[in-house]
Amino acid sequence: MFTSLDDLAGPGPLPEQDARTRVLECAYRLFYRHGLRATGIDRIIAESGVAKASFYRHFPTKQALVEAYLDLRHARWMGWLESRLAGAPDAAAWLAALPDALDDWFRAPGFRGCAFINGHAEAGTDAPPMTVTHKRELAARIEAACREADFVRPDEVAADLLLLIEGAIVRAQMEGADAARAPLARVFARVLAGAERAYV
Amino acid sequence: MFTSLDDLAGPGPLPEQDARTRVLECAYRLFYRHGLRATGIDRIIAESGVAKASFYRHFPTKQALVEAYLDLRHARWMGWLESRLAGAPDAAAWLAALPDALDDWFRAPGFRGCAFINGHAEAGTDAPPMTVTHKRELAARIEAACREADFVRPDEVAADLLLLIEGAIVRAQMEGADAARAPLARVFARVLAGAERAYV
DNA sequence: TTGAAAAGAGACAGGTCTGTCTACATACTT
DNA sequence: AAGTATGTAGACAGACCTGTCTCTTTTCAA
Numbered sequence A, B: 001m002f003t004s005l006d007d008l009a010g011p012g013p014l015p016e017q018d019a020r021t022r023v024l025e026c027a028y029r030l031f032y033r034h035g036l037r038a039t040g041i042d043r044i045i046a047e048s049g050v051a052k053a054s055f056y057r058h059f060p061t062k063q064a065l066v067e068a069y070l071d072l073r074h075a076r077w078m079g080w081l082e083s084r085l086a087g088a089p090d091a092a093a094w095l096a097a098l099p100d101a102l103d104d105w106f107r108a109p110g111f112r113g114c115a116f117i118n119g120h121a122e123a124g125t126d127a128p129p130m131t132v133t134h135k136r137e138l139a140a141r142i143e144a145a146c147r148e149a150d151f152v153r154p155d156e157v158a159a160d161l162l163l164l165i166e167g168a169i170v171r172a173q174m175e176g177a178d179a180a181r182a183p184l185a186r187v188f189a190r191v192l193a194g195a196e197r198a199y200v
Numbered sequence C: 001t002t003g004a005a006a007a008g009a010g011a012c013a014g015g016t017c018t019g020t021c022t023a024c025a026t027a028c029t030t
Numbered sequence D: 001a002a003g004t005a006t007g008t009a010g011a012c013a014g015a016c017c018t019g020t021c022t023c024t025t026t027t028c029a030a
Helices: A005-009 A021-033 A040-050 A052-056 A062-085 A091-096 A099-108 A115-126 A128-147 A154-175 A175-194 B005-009 B019-034 B042-050 B054-059 B064-085 B091-096 B099-109 B115-128 B128-149 B155-177 B177-194
Strands: none
Touching: A005 B019, A021 A040, A021 A052, A021 A062, A040 A052, A062 A115, A062 A128, A091 A099, A091 A128, A091 A175, A099 A154, A099 A175, A099 B054, A115 A128, A115 A154, A115 B115, A115 B155, A128 A154, A128 B155, A154 A175, A154 B005, A154 B115, A154 B128, A154 B155, A154 B177, A175 B155, A175 B177, B019 B042, B019 B054, B019 B064, B042 B054, B042 B128, B054 B128, B064 B099, B064 B115, B064 B128, B091 B128, B091 B177, B099 B177, B115 B128, B115 B155, B128 B155, B155 B177
16 A cells, blocks of 8 residues: 555656556656646656657546546555554554654655645645545544544544644745644644543 | 735726836736736736836846735735734733734635745745745744743744644635634634743 | 557647847936 | 937747647557
8 A cells, every 4th residue: 555655755767557657656746846837748748758649548638637646645645644653552642643743754855745735725716626625534534533532522623633734734845844843743732632531 | 004904915906007016916916816827927917907028127037026926925914914913912912813813814805825835835946035034034023922922932932823823824725714713713822821931 | 360449659739938029109307 | 309217019939838630559358
């Protein structure tokens, strides 16, 4: 599955894979690194070593490729998060380990923020729905952990934590991982400590 | 000065002003609404009713116009913040009023996130320095308030609050003002309440 | 072995992008 | 009155953009 930060960055030299995979992996790398608009179809075709007709056979429009990229990114990112936190003994530990996991991500080579925040910022109201869906699924995952940890108001705690995560991503993107680490850890711990738990 | 959210949105129908002003106001509106790359020079020229030669007389490149736009946005945004919070009796009240002020901004018509976050997300490493500078000046302003409020570690509190603000902006941009309001208010208050104060 | 699907190579169209250029009009200043 | 600033109007270049098309080759399964 998609478990390492290398997977998040995508494969390096592409072996002999079918045209669709090569295009998608190339788009995955270029879209994240340079942005959606800044990355032209011609460049993806050139760097993936695929014929133009082959490209348009698999992706009828650039928009379709962008959506496939976001879908893949979502699957890999959520997969990475789950595997990164798989060692947590319970939901409370899972939540408490989130800041360190995010810090790993922020320090990964090529980190350039959240693909969904960036995509939404770039495309605005025309942004693909996945930009929002990704955040909702992350919120749902965190809320499930909060519920499992017997928080009285898991939705509120999850909303608070998601706000912290978004802020940390932006801070890390603009000022580096060091600028995000300590504030995220401090406030995250404070929110978790202040969350009421039902001792059933 | 630039004190209202209308100023943040820019003027409406442009009166008889010089070409440079018309271009800059038009770019201000289009760059924020549609993004930097999505807004072409030709469109700015057409909508500002200016000759192409006049445009290039005042702004030698598009990059120069982008930088002028970010400078203006920075001045207006900081001006709006100061005037919005001018009624606060002291630094502690100034800080406590921040979430409500931001909520006003999130609910303003045409709100589409932070121009500097969006610009940085779009341009990446080639982003104009002002995208980062704006955040540093905001952090410095908040830190000054924290110091004036006699917080023991004003830099840490300011970093925590800035992270919350960034997160709230992103949440409001992607899910609307309602998604950001309660979490921002809750965690903001918690951070302020937990900040040690030196009672000198 | 034959036929279909997939892939490669690349020309082409029509549009948009930034930026330059010419030609002319207006206004202000010295 | 002459010269300089600024303005309008619009053609033009050269690059890049998405997407279509034709023709050939490879692959693979019935």
